[in-house]
Amino acid sequence: MAKPLTGATLIFAALLIGLGNFIVVLDSSIANVSIPHIAGSLGVSVTEATRVITFYAVADAITVPLAGWLARRFGEQRMFISAFIAFGAISLLCGLSRSIEMLIAGRILLGLAGGMMRPLSLTLLLRVFPSEKATLATIIWAMTTTVAPIAGPILGGVISDNAGWAWIFFINVPVAAFGAASLFYLLRGRREETARSPIDVVGLALLVTWVTSLQLLLDEGRNLDWFAATEIRALAVVAAIGFIAFLIWELTEKHPIVNLRVFRHRGFVVASVTYAMSFGAFFATIVLIPLWLQQNMGYTATWAGYATGIMGIFAVFASPIIGAASAKIDPRLIISTGIGGLALISVWRIGFTPDMTFLQMAWPMLLTGPFLMMLFIPITGLCIASVDPNEQADAAGISNFLRTLATAFAASLVQTGWINAARVNQSGLVGAMQQGPATIETMVASGLSRDTATALLTNVVESQSVMLATLNMFAVVALCLAFTGALIWLAPKPKGPINTSGGH
Template structure:
């Protein structure tokens, strides 16, 4: 995961600079948007394609895993083919593959298309960051950082809202189709606005064995996490084989990368205590955060009767205070110990999740949305300083690798957390349902009472079963909120393991 060679290109000026910057920023926005736009649509997609919601969650995890795998390849691709060329190819491919996603008639085709979308979307995030820094004059580097940071921040906030509105108003296919013209126009603008700009290439070696081992252990582990609950976990020979492959593949990957001269993932960076603390904080905190915004819309739609639109509002409302607080937090990191800001931000996310543990089946939209609204500032306090803290702990020549590796861990954590929280949710609901049935002493009397009111025996039993199921899922949701809260609390302690940075950190992560 080495850094691409610096491209000594003359910066753009005037309207050409503005238009190019916005088009590059839109590319980053689309990729980040895709991480959450499908979250509120999973029940609808699953129902349309005739699969369970747990199988539908592959739409989220397949994209995240594929995106994570291509992040280490970005440096090699940039040196071998040119960063601008790679960015444009990925931009246009993102549009074409989004069409395939919308045309999918089966869950297999949709997952395959989402994998391709992640593979081409992965390089767009780091390359958009680098290209923005290249086209802006050095004295305006802060403007470039702000554009990239805002598109990165707005994407996951807008995703649930846009996904819900589009899914209910037009159809789930349009959460993919709507991005096509935007990506085509954006790519065309970047192409013409950067005509004549140098895009140097050079000899580049790729760590093929490291890449193969990386794909092997990540794929085996993700499939095991996604399919384990459907195959009774280690009672299944398939899950046992996947577990063995994941463990052996991971160990082989670590050993090989530590001995390889030009590794695809430079694990030696973990020798820096500050980087390790910040990167693990990023992974743990983001995994908990992403798990919460996956489980919340699923519960609201499956058990609370919310439409995808209203589930999107309930999740995306965090963006209101997030956007307001972003510049304030950015300034604060220049004067206050970033470890304190990061730790308070994560504790705040944990507090908002703990607040949700008081929900019941009668919770109103306002009561449910309030903790989500106040999540916004804490989310910014988490996202803004964490990458800067990671790269502040390594040498200058390792900063690009540090930023890439921390984001690689963050993306994987989101995918793994999606699978784990849904597995825990399903298991907890099953246990809670068994306990509720065992504790219900007057079930026969309740059924008899409904029958006396004119309800048939079958309808009465079905009604009581539905109430028990809804309550068991509610309890399971609260159980997951409690687990997520604990993860947040643990993650909030980790930043203090990093040494205090000397001077202000780079909150843009533009490396």
């Protein structure tokens, strides 16, 4: 095994590896506030443009089980540098996209490269640092992972408004080129141990089949009237059969790509399901709020980015405190408190109104950060502590796979729920509006044309319908979070302090 680095070489290599992890995590959130720009530029609906988010997450999730095998087969630093180069090249293609299909294809490839870099960045940091400085390696990785989602919406908004949405991808190109070339130079000559380990090709194919089919079902269902469409029924059948076949195969395969045997531990099942559901519910609001602010509140992408990015301000300061507390306090209490806080913030948002100020909207987002860290930091540690020592790597990988997959599903589901709720609310408002004709006549009498008066009233109804739909979604998120906050108590209490390094 290659020796750890020392001196300036170690510092520079650590910063470059952290930079690689930073741009990957950044890309998971930078597009959230740019969706209206992308939709308008490519001539598609906002709903269609949201696939830029969902398919990136799906590709990222699917790659996680592959990362370990590829690292063992070809070497960690070789795979990381190769993925770094690929990330930059694919980002260039994404920025040059002239159709939504081309952009989605690029984002899928970007997710595959990013899904490789994220887990390998931590592994490689631990390899280049001496063992006595492993904590410092973890801190560098944790900080880049924490800061990137904060910077994503802010950078995405500023860049989209001032340079165009394509530049949220173009900025990756020089960073990836510099980072990959510098790492190649710094790490040249370091020998890596490789091994010809078997790959579960069938398991991987089944995983891709059922996950992709389910994501397509969620994305296309709202456009094709759900199960009234033959395509949706076919996707449902493929997803169901693929999932069942995947379970059977993985439970009987000698070298499974996903070690489902860890699900025999009750603590792992509860912790991983809590992680996926609660983080998915949180991510649903991070997708919904920028869309609502830009489409209905008159915000620019820049201000929508500020509105969501500010949640990281308190999170950065809270992280070390929560990390220290997790080693002394029952992690279930910290997790439950964090999820409960997120649920109360969603309840707070149910009181939002169309005429609220930026500051009124910002306070709940600012307070989201510390509560999110109370979920984020100890939950993976609890997952790992719930399994046998030889299964801990599998547990960490599966819990992160489920979390990433949940974000893709949540983004699709919240879009569907929002659109359907707006439609139902509009019908209800029209049916309950007794003074509509009289209001139109009053506006006509004041000098407006009948068409203009009707259009104005229609706009008011549509705006209120969307506002109510947004509040409906906040209520659903609050209920989901309340459920998962209680669910975590079904996990047994860990026998000792948990390792929180995987929870960032």
